[in-house]
Amino acid sequence: MIDAVTGRVRAAQEAVARISAVPLMVRVAIFVTALAGLALAFPAEVLIGRPLLFLAVAAVLPAVGPRRLWPTFVALVMVGGWLLATDGYGRPVALWRLLAVAALLYLGHSLCALAALLPYDAVVDPELVTRWLLRVGAVLLGTAVLAVLLLQAAGLGGEAGYQWVTVLGLLVAVGVVALLGWLLRRR
Template structure:
């Protein structure tokens, strides 16, 4: 067991020695967005706890160090659990800015983790590559935020049975499209 652990530490040390600026910056972005997501989602009382923060930091550092694994999922689920604990357990109100910020940060962490997963530590990459990647991601975040705000405005105006029926039809349509796309992808 010690041999396996020392071998893993040695591989990480070599990888850190060969790391270039762009992959390192992307991994720092994963860590930064993960920390911000935890800060937005979790209650301040728990964030102040050293015991909790050590576990949370470990879960946020995980996808930055090993983006190809399940660390991104663990970090996202940690933020979502914090949101649920804060809103249900601590009775915090659901505020639009927190919902939008958490969704944006989780999406940015996810997309940065996906980029880091295909980018080796020692890749020689122009800064234009992650800049274009982040530009597209920020455009998606902006469009999504505008659509959410508009949809929330419509829900206040429409309401009632017709709106509930339209919501159910939309969910069924989204599920059907997802199933069709999954089947098409599975066939190829």
């Protein structure tokens, strides 16, 4: 039993010694993105004391295990914090905060996808990460501009929120996922 523990400790030390800079920076970016998203989503009253420590631990989990369920867990916690802030604490829905939380969710998801492809000891050209982030930035910019234009065209926004818009958005998202799943199975 002691030999097994010693072997695992030695293997962990060797793995830490082989970590290269770019995969480590991607994982640090995952942590920072997740923590920023959680801090924006949750009400300020909740972020005092011990809950902040729990949110920091939750932000570390997808950085350590991007292939596991942790990115989904943090995204659900972030959405739960947003719902707690708007429904539980009565914080008005501000467009800038909504767009920022959505952007951080997408950025965190995309960085986790990149980190899942990169082994810890991979030698990666930094241009790969730059192109990846530029593509993510283009998607985020296009989505934000389109969202604001559609909200203005529909006359929605301001202080009043519309629950039917949220439900319609969720139905569209589920429909897109179902369509993509059907297309992938067909191929």
